[in-house]
Amino acid sequence: MRKALVWTLLAGAAGAVVWRRAGGPPGEQVQLLFDDGSSVALGADHEEAERLLPLARDVVAAARSGT
Amino acid sequence: MDAAAALKDLTEVSRQIEGAVLARLDGTLLASSFDDERGSRVAGAALELLRAADASAASTGRAALGEVVVRLDQGGVFVVRSGERLVAAVTGAEPTVGLVLYDLKTCLRLAEEEKPARPARKSAARRSPAKRPPATSTGRKKPRKGPDA
Numbered sequence: 001m002r003k004a005l006v007w008t009l010l011a012g013a014a015g016a017v018v019w020r021r022a023g024g025p026p027g028e029q030v031q032l033l034f035d036d037g038s039s040v041a042l043g044a045d046h047e048e049a050e051r052l053l054p055l056a057r058d059v060v061a062a063a064r065s066g067t
Numbered sequence: 068m069d070a071a072a073a074l075k076d077l078t079e080v081s082r083q084i085e086g087a088v089l090a091r092l093d094g095t096l097l098a099s100s101f102d103d104e105r106g107s108r109v110a111g112a113a114l115e116l117l118r119a120a121d122a123s124a125a126s127t128g129r130a131a132l133g134e135v136v137v138r139l140d141q142g143g144v145f146v147v148r149s150g151e152r153l154v155a156a157v158t159g160a161e162p163t164v165g166l167v168l169y170d171l172k173t174c175l176r177l178a179e180e181e182k183p184a185r186p187a188r189k190s191a192a193r194r195s196p197a198k199r200p201p202a203t204s205t206g207r208k209k210p211r212k213g214p215d216a
């Protein structure tokens with residue numbers, strides 16, 4: 001019983017690491033589009049995206065506040 | 068077309084857009100689909116996002132940043148800049164990015180066509196009849212329907 005619990009916890013921790021490395025919640029992404037037609041896509045685990053995603057959440061929160 | 072009319076067209080045409088604001092880059096709200104207070108908050112937050120994205124983009128050494136698209140689990144955030152203005156929109160989750168960007172750019176273009184107040188019209192008698200536009204034409208295109216219309 002105790003062995004099963006340990007294995008479950010280890011599997012959960014490993015899953016969390018894999019999920020985190022895959023970029024957190026699936027699908028979250030920042031795209032920067034430039035005037036020359038080029039673009040950059042930043043996954044949620046990218047350093048710059050980690051800075052920009054909370055700001056985007058602020059926009060959504062402001063838009064949906066009071067609804 | 069003035070900013071309010073351009074934004075009204077946008078929110079009527081694009082069903083994916085929950086709400087949008089048109090603002091100057093100094094933060095002045097030009098038009099909003101929200102009430103003024105909420106519109107100002109959305110414009111301020113969008114401006115902050117754009118400035119942060121500008122700082123991120125500067126390190127890439129590319130051309131000027133024109134658009135920022137953020138896909139979140141709870142929805143999408145779009146900021147498009149042109150000249151001294153920006154339009155920002157919030158959509159539901161999984162928006163059709165190309166379509167929303169097209170609609171936002173169209174909104175900005177229409178808002179930029181806003182002319183200063185016209186001088187008083189010449190009297191009808193002084194105008195050449197040949198130059199008069201047909202009485203039935205409104206000069207407006209029919210609004211484009213969304214894909215799910």
